[in-house]
Amino acid sequence: MKYQSQAVALPYFVAAIGLFVGQILFGLVMGLQYVVGDFLFPEIPFNVARMVHTNLLIVWLLFGFMGAAYYLVPEESETELYCPRLAQALFWVFLAAGALTILGYLLVDYATLAKYTGNDVLATMGREFLEQPLLTKIGIVVVALAFLFNITMTVLKGRKTSITVVLLLGLWGLAIFFLFSFYNPTNLVLDKFYWWWVVHLWVEGVWELIMAALLAFVLIKVTGVDREVIDKWLYVIIALALVTGIIGTGHHYYWIGAPGYWQWWGSIFSALEPIPFFAMTVFAFNMVNRRRREHPNKAAVLWALGTGVMAFLGAGVWGFLHTLAPVNYYTHGSQITAAHGHMAFYGAYVMVVITIISYAMPILRGRACNSRKAQVLEMWSFWLMTIAMVFITLFLTAAGILQVWLQRISDSPMPFMAVQGQVSLFYWLREISGVIFLIGLIAYLVSFFVKDGDKPATT
């Protein structure tokens, strides 16, 4: 660790991993509810499990991004963090807000939660992924602004690199686009527009900048390739990500009451969205092939390469599968969307956060890399989780194709619930894959505690 204040990243990473475990457990509960409808009913109904599963994902990724920024920015800026105490305080605020929100979801019914948290003052609840009570939303904004203040001041007083510039752009964009979650026009079409401006412009816009910056940072560290080369790639990737991502939002406007030309604009530009992900994959492999040193942290290199490949497959290829308007006309909101969502989030954002944790955690714990034994276990967890996710995606895709066929294309379309019965075999297979994913995650947790005579791996 080059700067003392980088240490504030540690609790953020720990919290991220902890909430990740929670997310997977609720995912398994929900996966089972697909086939055993009354499992855990009425304690944890399906809609609550789903809300907790998706909200935990977002919260733990935000923890990961914040931790990554606190770790990365001092090192890139070559100066201590502007105010480490603020970062420590914000951690507890954010953790408490997150925990209270999840408890609120689980212990109180949603309407009561809305009543007690001021939803009648400013109605912001009830929209998918943005279900958080008003107080939580305000908390997120306060934490994000204080965090951005801290990070931006650090960058301003130190060295400016393309990595910190891109990271800041992404983080500020993340905060600014979240503001649209406070605006709920009664016009349903407008409402959907603003909803997508948060959801889409996050994951297919500014988050990609954060991802590219984190990936570039780790690649510089583990390959020793010249900063100049990496900078150039970084700028091309963000230009591509922004152009395709921003206009590509149009692929959500097809059926929400927006003008018809969005079917053309959305189809053409979102069809190009795989390109920045492809560029990232080429970038990652190119850098590792040109490496000037053998970094002893093999696990971090594996995660970095895995991010490139899985993000391209999940976000790029699986997104492209159903992005064209004539295809989406049939597949909209089917299990194909779920397949894409799972692999894209895992490949792009889960893996990039684990990449930076894998690189930074040993250093935060006072060593260049973990012991050989710990790394081997971590690499096992990589393969278990990644392969399990590939199978989850494949089974959901199969379920989706069958669903679309039976429910929407066939000459005698079946009703929704009847079709759900027909595809239950795939849901069972998906649940088994989910259990394997959990095993991989447990292996990942254990890898933090493996002792091997405390001898770090050497090349």
Next chain:
Amino acid sequence: MSHASHAIADRRSTLLWLALLAATALTWAIGEGHASGPAIAALLLAVAMAKGTVVILDFMALARAPLLWRIALLGWLALVCALIGLAYWKGMP
């Protein structure tokens, strides 16, 4: 590069520029003459391809670039024109 070879390169670009302007005039004249039909469409596409090839090879200096890049750009031009031609043919009564 010697002074003379610079002058040659300049003169070459000037001639190509004039040729490109002439080709543009041809396209414009066909448009104003309201000519239509597959032969005219093919001619217009051929003119566009010729102009594009000049820009790619000479102006973008891809004539001196690695083969793969030349193929990529010329291939893009050929593919786009071929698709336009195919669509035109599909739309004929």
Next chain:
Amino acid sequence: MHAAKHTLSPSLPAEPRLAGDLAIWIFILAELLAFGLFFAAYAFARAHDPALFAAEQEALNRNAGAINTALLLTASYFVVRAVHAAEAGRGRQGARWLLAALGCAGGFVVIKLAEYAAAFDAGISLSSSTFHMFYLSLTFFHFMHVLLGMVILGALWLNARRGRYGPRDMNGIETGAAYWHMVDLVWLVLFPLVYVIR
């Protein structure tokens, strides 16, 4: 082109080399892919209703389109001259060529805006017909590229005036030039496709 190599062995061609930065060429490929998709979409949408496309295409101002083609080609030619000047060690003189190119690009913008004004006066919008949707979308997408190209040419001009380009410092000017030529190249297909072929 490496000057030294040429004088030593005029008969041998120089080592194959991409003029400009690799990153800009990757970007150009992506841009071309976007335009290519858009062109193909136009062509196949037209195939569904050639009569409507022909009727509305007839109403476009082909004179404006042709003059704009000439302006872009001329700007491209001026950029080539600026690159040649820098190669010959006359970078400052190249600045004047770049300024002339900027002038042509400005002319394109003015004419295009006049065309848009006339179209909007006639009640044409993105939703008025499939042809108009494509006409406005394609030309506007290209228009944004012209504006970006002008920003790049402006930066090249400032640098050239300061004498930043010469036989040994070609990367910057070649990179900017490549982008501008791409803007020109795309229009060379767009003009016949949208304005003329029927």
